[in-house]
Amino acid sequence: xxxxxxxxxxSYSGRESGALKDLNLKIRHGEFVLLVxxxxxxKTTITRMLNGLIPGFYxxxxxxxxxxxxxxxxxxxxxxxxxxxxxxxxxxxTQFFNVDTDSExxxxxxxAGTPQKKINAILDKVTEELxxxxxxxxxxxxxxxxxxxxxxxxxxxxSGPDLYLMDEPSAxxxxxxxxxxxxxxxxxxxxxxxxxxxEHRLYYLTQLVDRVICLKNGRIEREINGDEFRAISVNSLxxxxxxxNQFFKTRVKAEKGFRKITLDEKISLxxxxxxxxxxxxxxKLNHDFYKGKVCCVTGRNGVGKSTLLRAMSGFIKxxxxxxxxxxxxxxxxxxKKKAFMVMQDVNYQLFADSVMNECLLGTETKSEDFAEKVLxxxxxxxxxxxxxxxLSGGQKxxxxxxxxxxxxxxxxxxxxxxxxxxxxxxxxxxxxxxxxSDMNKIIIVVSHDEEFIDYCxxxxxxxx
Amino acid sequence: xxxxxxxxxxxLIFITVLFSMLIPTGTFTCIWILLITLLGILLxxxxxxxxxxxxxxxxxxxxxxxxxxxxxxxxxxxxxxxxLVFKCYPCCMLAGVIIGTTQISEFMAAMAKWNVPxxxxxxxxxxxxxFPALKEDWGHIKDAMALRGISFSPLYFxxxxxxxxxxxxxxxxxxxxxxADELSASAITRGIxxxxxxxxxxxxxxxxxxxxxVLIFLITIVVAVIGTSSGQLMEKAH
Numbered sequence: 087x088x089x090x091x092x093x094x095x096x097s098y099s100g101r102e103s104g105a106l107k108d109l110n111l112k113i114r115h116g117e118f119v120l121l122v123x124x125x126x127x128x129k130t131t132i133t134r135m136l137n138g139l140i141p142g143f144y145x146x147x148x149x150x151x152x153x154x155x156x157x158x159x160x161x162x163x164x165x166x167x168x169x170x171x172x173x174x175x176x177x178x179x180t181q182f183f184n185v186d187t188d189s190e191x192x193x194x195x196x197x198a199g200t201p202q203k204k205i206n207a208i209l210d211k212v213t214e215e216l217x218x219x220x221x222x223x224x225x226x227x228x229x230x231x232x233x234x235x236x237x238x239x240x241x242x243x244x245s246g247p248d249l250y251l252m253d254e255p256s257a258x259x260x261x262x263x264x265x266x267x268x269x270x271x272x273x274x275x276x277x278x279x280x281x282x283x284x285e286h287r288l289y290y291l292t293q294l295v296d297r298v299i300c301l302k303n304g305r306i307e308r309e310i311n312g313d314e315f316r317a318i319s320v321n322s323l324x325x326x327x328x329x330x331n332q333f334f335k336t337r338v339k340a341e342k343g344f345r346k347i348t349l350d351e352k353i354s355l356x357x358x359x360x361x362x363x364x365x366x367x368x369x370k371l372n373h374d375f376y377k378g379k380v381c382c383v384t385g386r387n388g389v390g391k392s393t394l395l396r397a398m399s400g401f402i403k404x405x406x407x408x409x410x411x412x413x414x415x416x417x418x419x420x421x422k423k424k425a426f427m428v429m430q431d432v433n434y435q436l437f438a439d440s441v442m443n444e445c446l447l448g449t450e451t452k453s454e455d456f457a458e459k460v461l462x463x464x465x466x467x468x469x470x471x472x473x474x475x476x477l478s479g480g481q482k483x484x485x486x487x488x489x490x491x492x493x494x495x496x497x498x499x500x501x502x503x504x505x506x507x508x509x510x511x512x513x514x515x516x517x518x519x520x521x522x523s524d525m526n527k528i529i530i531v532v533s534h535d536e537e538f539i540d541y542c543x544x545x546x547x548x549x550x
Numbered sequence: 551x552x553x554x555x556x557x558x559x560x561x562l563i564f565i566t567v568l569f570s571m572l573i574p575t576g577t578f579t580c581i582w583i584l585l586i587t588l589l590g591i592l593l594x595x596x597x598x599x600x601x602x603x604x605x606x607x608x609x610x611x612x613x614x615x616x617x618x619x620x621x622x623x624x625x626x627x628x629x630x631x632x633x634l635v636f637k638c639y640p641c642c643m644l645a646g647v648i649i650g651t652t653q654i655s656e657f658m659a660a661m662a663k664w665n666v667p668x669x670x671x672x673x674x675x676x677x678x679x680x681f682p683a684l685k686e687d688w689g690h691i692k693d694a695m696a697l698r699g700i701s702f703s704p705l706y707f708x709x710x711x712x713x714x715x716x717x718x719x720x721x722x723x724x725x726x727x728x729x730a731d732e733l734s735a736s737a738i739t740r741g742i743x744x745x746x747x748x749x750x751x752x753x754x755x756x757x758x759x760x761x762x763x764v765l766i767f768l769i770t771i772v773v774a775v776i777g778t779s780s781g782q783l784m785e786k787a788h
């Protein structure tokens with residue numbers, strides 16, 4: 087599928103970020119194109135133009151012409167594009183329409199009115215080609231992020247589009263999930279399909295890309311061809327605000343030496359076990375978390391990382407063993423007082439109508455002056471009167487951290503803090519972890535993001 | 551284990567609504583609940599159906615043995631409350647069974663066969679899909695509130711109603727609108743707006759079993775109508 091953007095400009099109504107300015111871009115049939123750049127640079131906007139969500143679903147001002155195989159895109163109805171263009175989105179939670187996997191895979195075919203026999207033939211074929219036997223007939227809500235994303239891919243693949251659009255498909259995946267995604271991408275590339283993918287995490291795409299388009303503030307800043315991209319150094323990528331193009335795993339850091347631990351205070355897991363019903367999720371964990379040290383908890387999806395965080399926040403009780411502080415067992419009530427979790431989707435935990443009120447909510451002893459100091463520390467003071475919902479993802483996250491400081495929490499727990507963050511915000515987030523550790527907090531971070539772990543962790547605690 | 555057509559399920563809902571309108575609470579309500587319980591189990595939703603039936607039985611026992619012991623305001627308020635619950639119970643329980651045993655795509659295909667316009671079917675389907683998402687969101691929001699020392703206990707709510715309402719309102723609103731947006735966007739890119747008649751990978755058609763189930767419900771409601779009206783006639787005659 088040949089795609090041609092000619093002098094295309096677009097701005098969303100009511101917001102500035104994500105706009106495109108006078109874009110000229112040609113994509114050849116069978117090309118594998120990677121769109122990169124900071125959050126808000128316009129990469130997602132490009133994908134939305136190609137699947138017809140702009141201007142149909144997202145309103146705004148659109149100028150210039152976009153054509154697919156010589157025909158203007160606005161001449162196509164959304165459902166005509168649906169059979170030619172397959173889209174996989176960032177959030178595996180909200181991109182499936184059905185509750186069971188089989189219906190989801192065939193959803194596009196059913197919408198297009200494909201006869202029943204053919205639907206089932208395609209379903210079997212897709213199952214075989216993408217190796218989905220174990221995922222058939224399952225409740226999608228019970229799948230892991232990686233499995234969900236695989237079903238999302240399969241459901242698009244079933245309709246046999248010529249163009250695949252992907253918008254940060256790896257954002258919520260662990261390294262095994264990413265490996266599965268990469269296999270899917272290799273498959274469509276070998277079938278000669280055209281692929282346009284917007285991403286922050288680049289390493290898994292390095293061998294696949296034909297061209298990398300770097301966007302900045304809605305314009306193409308630089309184009310790098312595939313071979314050039316494969317040869318480029320990590321340093322110069324970082325310099326451009328991009329993540330690494332190499333697969334890498336942080337070393338276990340024992341030899342690197344921890345920063346000096348000033349206090350001998352710690353929270354310890356003593357043979358901690360947790361059961362959900364009859365299933366043992368965590369089995370006899372023993373570990374010490376020290377003040378002033380950033381500890382990253384790693385391990386595959388489903389290994390119980392989130393369960394550990396929930397136990398340390400006092401939401402669930404251990405079925406055996408205990409969580410102790412300096413030899414004294416902490417009850418779940420005490421843990422609730424001491425611990426604060428910054429959730430992966432921080433939208434759940436912002437309640438107030440302004441940034442300042444968010445800080446003051448739930449604190450009785452802290453003054454507005456103190457709140458100002460905390461907000462300044464996190465670069466949020468200028469937004470003090472804004473509604474939290476108008477902040478960017480990274481800013482919301484920092485606001486949640488500010489709240490934890492307002493509440494004098496000493497244990498800070500983070501669940502995948504860098505999912506969906508660009509290089510710049512990922513580095514910022516790593517710096518804040520270090521700053522929190524300087525404040526003598528106990529910091530426990532669950533993350534799959536090896537680059538981030540490498541920047542901020544003092545210790546890696548691998549669950550298995 | 552049986553499966554029935556989503557359209558039969560809608561017909562059953564309709565009959566049950568009629569039942570609740572026409573038949574006063576009494577023995578027939580128990581029979582109706584028994585029918586729904588059997589249906590739920592046959593459709594493969596065993597545990598939750600049994601739980602609902604047991605709950606109904608417990609409430610019924612309360613109305614028979616506990617209610618007569620009370621007097622004054624307690625009696626009146628319990629009587630009114632139970633009366634309302636018994637009126638709604640059959641419909642709610644059947645709705646639970648049906649939502650739990652019908653796939654969204656199956657429902658959409660059945661509606662297409664009845665030529666129900668997409669403008670009606672799509673919002674309904676999105677609603678179906680939204681319930682489990684809401685359940686997930688709800689768990690997260692409850693956790694988030696606990697982190698801020700806001701609890702869901704009636705006592706806390708009584709003391710600080712506005713705090714609890716605010717803490718629910720914004721996150722639910724924000725996540726719900728985000729979820730709805732992303733769901734719709736993904737459905738559009740999958741061609742949900744296609745005017746061609748929707749097909750299904752499953753066989754959507756009325757079978758013998760559909761007829762049998764609908765007939766059983768119909769016969770029961772007819773018997774109930776005759777039973778109650780003749781009962782009323784007898785009373786009048788006396």
